[in-house]
Amino acid sequence: MSDNQRIELRFQLNGESVQVRVHPSDRLLDLLRYDLGLPGTKEGCGEGECGACTVLMDGVPANSCLIPAYQVRGRTILTIESTELADVEPLLAAGTTQCGACTPGVVMTARWIRDHPELLERFGSRQLMAGNLCRCTGYDGIIDGLLALVGQDEEA
Amino acid sequence: MRVLMPESVSEALAFKATNPDIVPIAGGTDLLVQWPGQLERQAASYLDLSGLDELRTIRWTQDTLELGALTTYWDTLCQPRVGVEHPLLHDAARQVGAIQIQTRGTWAGNIINASPAADGVPVLMAYDATVVLASVDGERQVPLSAFYHGYKQLEARPHELIRKILVPRREHDVQFFEKVAPRQAQAITVVGVTVAHSSCGWRVVASSMAPTVCRCPHLESLLQEGTPVSCPEDLLEPLRADVSPIDDLRSSAHYREQVMSRVLYFNLGETCPAFRSTR
Numbered sequence: 339m340s341d342n343q344r345i346e347l348r349f350q351l352n353g354e355s356v357q358v359r360v361h362p363s364d365r366l367l368d369l370l371r372y373d374l375g376l377p378g379t380k381e382g383c384g385e386g387e388c389g390a391c392t393v394l395m396d397g398v399p400a401n402s403c404l405i406p407a408y409q410v411r412g413r414t415i416l417t418i419e420s421t422e423l424a425d426v427e428p429l430l431a432a433g434t435t436q437c438g439a440c441t442p443g444v445v446m447t448a449r450w451i452r453d454h455p456e457l458l459e460r461f462g463s464r465q466l467m468a469g470n471l472c473r474c475t476g477y478d479g480i481i482d483g484l485l486a487l488v489g490q491d492e493e494a
Numbered sequence: 495m496r497v498l499m500p501e502s503v504s505e506a507l508a509f510k511a512t513n514p515d516i517v518p519i520a521g522g523t524d525l526l527v528q529w530p531g532q533l534e535r536q537a538a539s540y541l542d543l544s545g546l547d548e549l550r551t552i553r554w555t556q557d558t559l560e561l562g563a564l565t566t567y568w569d570t571l572c573q574p575r576v577g578v579e580h581p582l583l584h585d586a587a588r589q590v591g592a593i594q595i596q597t598r599g600t601w602a603g604n605i606i607n608a609s610p611a612a613d614g615v616p617v618l619m620a621y622d623a624t625v626v627l628a629s630v631d632g633e634r635q636v637p638l639s640a641f642y643h644g645y646k647q648l649e650a651r652p653h654e655l656i657r658k659i660l661v662p663r664r665e666h667d668v669q670f671f672e673k674v675a676p677r678q679a680q681a682i683t684v685v686g687v688t689v690a691h692s693s694c695g696w697r698v699v700a701s702s703m704a705p706t707v708c709r710c711p712h713l714e715s716l717l718q719e720g721t722p723v724s725c726p727e728d729l730l731e732p733l734r735a736d737v738s739p740i741d742d743l744r745s746s747a748h749y750r751e752q753v754m755s756r757v758l759y760f761n762l763g764e765t766c767p768a769f770r771s772t773r
């Protein structure tokens with residue numbers, strides 16, 4: 339079996355169709371950062387715990403460190419680079435970010451919740467954010483920012 | 495490293511038949527952990543199941559809920575009917591990792607990964623789920639409770655794939671899933687207790703208490719017979735006959751036994767009037 343397999347694939351990235359060639363061992367995180375020049379998505383733990391590498395895959399949050407690049411063929415990926423200023427202003431005002439390492443992942447999960455406010459009827463905001471670890475804010479700034487983004491005053 | 499990307503289940507089964515060492519990959523949430531640091535130890539070839547939409551189905555028949563092999567925790571959480579008929583599937587799904595893991599991790603991957611601390615396996619086992627294994631030779635069904643022969647020793651043969659999981663549709667008057675862990679998300683189960691009672695009898699399933707997730711026949715017959723239980727300690731003897739917890743970096747055998755007996759005692763006391771009345 340050949341060791342230099344390359345897989346050609348096409349997927350939707352931040353609203354555009356892109357075509358790439360990947361190795362079987364590439365993760366989506368590597369593809370984004372090193373091949374596609376989108377370093378906004380961060381690598382934290384590399385084992386799915388911390389959520390710094392969160393992207394939206396077919397509309398739901400996923401850790402790009404655990405996704406083989408070849409699995410995005412035909413799928414839709416949104417990364418932090420697709421974020422509009424309006425998405426983050428409430429977060430900035432609430433002190434959601436300090437050192438910034440977790441922030442791209444936090445923003446992607448928060449955008450998902452903002453776009454699906456019905457989630458907050460079934461899940462607590464802290465439960466929904468539990469896969470995004472932060473070592474600076476103590477989380478209250480993150481939850482306050484999320485609530486401001488979705489337009490709620492009080493934590494469910 | 496090489497990856498094969500079949501376009502149909504029959505193509506996947508044919509690949510698996512000619513190359514039994516090939517490693518199937520679904521959500522990758524077990525296989526890709528610490529991936530770059532482990533590349534030298536990775537398998538030579540992978541079989542990507544993720545494109546097989548025919549495996550991504552949730553279906554109800556007259557008496558069965560069918561979960562296709564690619565069904566994720568999130569897929570089940572998005573189906574209110576699953577929560578109504580099989581609430582423990584929702585309870586467990588919500589407690590697997592965090593959202594980012596729930597959207598990718600599959601019930602079938604949880605079964606094959608065979609962790610003694612798994613959270614998907616025990617609720618399926620308590621509902622008497624059956625694993626449908628497929629190969630080029632056809633299909634066969636194995637009860638999940640008979641799927642594990644020892645630590646990471648599975649009934650599945652090298653050329654087989656899980657095609658789907660069948661969960662009987664039954665009425666349950668008692669059912670709970672209790673995951674004891676240091677944090678409510680992203681934590682590995684220290685003690686897991688799942689109980690379900692239907693017209694088919696009691697099911698008590700323990701996680702992180704033995705080399706595999708397992709049923710507890712002594713505890714089940716104690717409940718079946720209505721043996722009086724006046725304190726958690728009364729459960730220790732049958733519990734010790736059913737499980738064999740160990741000391742490890744997450745906990746001690748002693749703590750695990752104590753916690754399991756208490757979770758059983760207090761949860762049954764709360765949810766089962768018949769159990770209360772034996773005190």
Ligand SMILES: Cc1cc2nc3c(=O)[nH]c(=O)nc-3n(C[C@H](O)[C@H](O)[C@H](O)COP(=O)(O)OP(=O)(O)OC[C@H]3O[C@@H](n4cnc5c(N)ncnc54)[C@H](O)[C@@H]3O)c2cc1C
Pocket residue numbers: 385386387517518519520521522523524525526527543563589590591592595598599600601602603604605606607611612613614654655656657680681682683
């Ligand atoms: C941060 C983090 C937190 C986690 N938290 C939990 C938790 O709380 N509880 C828990 O139980 N687990 C947890 N897990 C483990 C994991 O998410 C689950 O075991 C998940 O169900 C695995 O599914 P997958 O599709 O991602 O598996 P994969 O990684 O794709 O595969 C797992 C195994 O199953 C095999 N496989 C997959 N599909 C098939 C098939 N159809 N036929 C044959 N073999 C197959 C693969 O070859 C592999 O051996 C966690 C993982 C991470 C990274």
